[in-house]
Amino acid sequence: MEQICSVNAGEAMRVLTEAKHNEILKIASQVFTEMGYEGASMAEIATRVGGSRGTLYRYFPSKERLFLEVVLSTGRRHLEPVFVDLEQSSGDIAMALQRYGEKFLAFLCDPESLAAQRMIIAEAGRSDIGKRFHQAGPKTGLDLVAKYLSAKMEEGVLRRSDASIAADHLVALMQAEIMPRCLMGLLGNVTRSQIKQVVKRAVAVFLAAYGV
DSSP states (O other), X not given: OHHHHHHHHHHHHHHHXXXXXXXXXXXXXXXXXXXXXXXXXXXHHHHHHTSOHHHHHHHOSSHHHHHHHHHHHHHHHHHHHHHHHHHHOOSOHHHHHXXXXXXXXXXXXXXXXXXXHHHHHHHHTTSSHHHHHHHHTHHHHHHHHHHHHHHHHHHTSBOOSOHHHHHHHHHHHHHHTTHHHHHTTOSOSOOHHHHHHHHHHHXXXXXXXHBO
């Protein structure tokens, strides 16, 4: 009986810890969006969470670590299903890449995502936050795209080449028309129709280069 109570207590503590962790991420995201990375402080985040800075630091040992987790958790939540869909897709490669590209680009062009990207770029020259973000986020995504493309090369749908470089080319093509302008604030809200056409052109160029 004591052992059961101990297990139940441990499970309850884990749930409470996860709930607090998620609460901190949600509030921290709001603070970073409002104040930017430089302007945000752990003290402000702790105040809004309703606890002490000591409690906050037990979950996240630094503002940089907290910021990275905010950005990466958002990316995982939105993009993991996109990569699963790409990996499991069968049939026409153009359709599979079109579906992937539209969802991928829609996430990147979201105002919250753009704000996070701008903050990372701004801080990358002062610390290794850019490298850490790339390793944990974009590189992971590129590796999954490369895995899919490699499988298509094995099937004879794409010509054999370095799948990692092919993934770089594909993702760069999808972003080329629109992302620089979005990041510099030259475009307003990007529509689904715009994204669809941008991705369609990118996929066409990619398959012209890599298709069999």
